[in-house]
Amino acid sequence: MTPFLNGFIITLLFLSGVYAAAVMERWSVTGHVNWGGPVRSFLLLFAREEIKTRKHDKVFFETAPILFIGVILLTISILPFAPGSVIIDLGTGALFINAALVYVMVALLMMGWAINGVYAMIGGWRAIAQLIAYSMPVVMVLTATVMRAESMFLTDIVESQKGLWNILYQPVGFILFYISALAIAFLPPFDLPTAGGELAGGVWADLTGARKLLFRLGRLTLVFTVSAAVVVLYLGGWMGPWLPDFVWTFLKTLLVAASFFAVGRFMPRIRHDHLLEYNWKYGVPLALYNIFQVGVVLLL
């Protein structure tokens, strides 16, 4: 197949994956599978009048949704779906994942602050505490995968898993990255910035219409992106028998995304202080242990 056709199919698969994530998100909240639901929500939000709060910060109010969705698209563009099917193959790809996802936090902070409402602001500050706490172990476990591949190219990291996938080579790193991915995509049980019950929607509380649509769409893309990152870093990327390589990436990504939503469905929301406590006191030391373990195994 030509690279162009490959790219087209990958884009289609990606879009359908995001749609499937939207269906699963609804399932994780209501428990019903509704295939038409996301389309209806999309049309509803698209057509709805935009209500703005009084004295909102205009600059941040306009830029935050665009920054949010922009950084997520940047992250997608460096993830390899198949050998040769990566938009930008960065020499510092592994680090760039975290660099881009930090700006998810900046976008949430900007939006929460710009709305000038109580719930949104608390949501924004929560997002900061949560995402900083969880980007620490992310960098450390990424370092461990880079140590094994001896390269920060994400394609090299996938290639390094030829004999044994990283999920078995560095299980501690996988568990930490998986939990951190949930926290970075602020999915339940870590959905504190946008908590439905206690903050009435948090950062999104006062948003309606197109801006909310951009945020919802961005979050679904974010879920699919962090799932793809889990696949690339720990589940052997495109490796698998029989099927074409990008199909394997897609199937694994979909499976990881489904598991994210399943965790969210059956786990209660974690208290904010507990969330930070677990991470700083147990997550960071475990991530350091993971680096140590991988280092020892590599030297043996």
Added chain:
Amino acid sequence: MISVQLILLIIFGLAAIWFGWRVFMTSSMVRSALSLLGSMVAIGILFIIMEAEFLGVLQIMMMGTEMSIMAIFMMMYMMDPGGLGQMDMYHQKNISIAAGVIVTVLIVGAAFATDWGTIATQFPGPHEQNRLLGMEILKRSMMIFETAGVTILTGMIASIAVALSIKNSVEK
């Protein structure tokens, strides 16, 4: 010699200066902190344009976290929730203008007085740069980086230890 690289360099250089100027012209701490973030990101992009990819990505990543932390701390100390306080971002206006002018003259003078040598046309690719950086950190500069690293690690452990709640037995 005008190339795309040079044009981008000028655009993002000007963006960095503009955001830096905005830091002092806003009326709230959060806007100020995020303007500084904009300036730092523009500098990170300058690094990437100048083929120092690792440095650029690192700059963009670190500054995103650092400036957000700065914003939240400023908010905690100054209490200016919605940016409606109309704060001034500068004080001692005359002294600061004088200091600004003197430092600018010094920096521009230093930039013109320095012999920058010839512009490198051959440079290693990003992967090789990362490797060389690793070698540098683990060989010649090991002492410096290890000292800094251990200091930061000590700080991290100390702050976690301070945050631990010590369960005293409550007297009844």
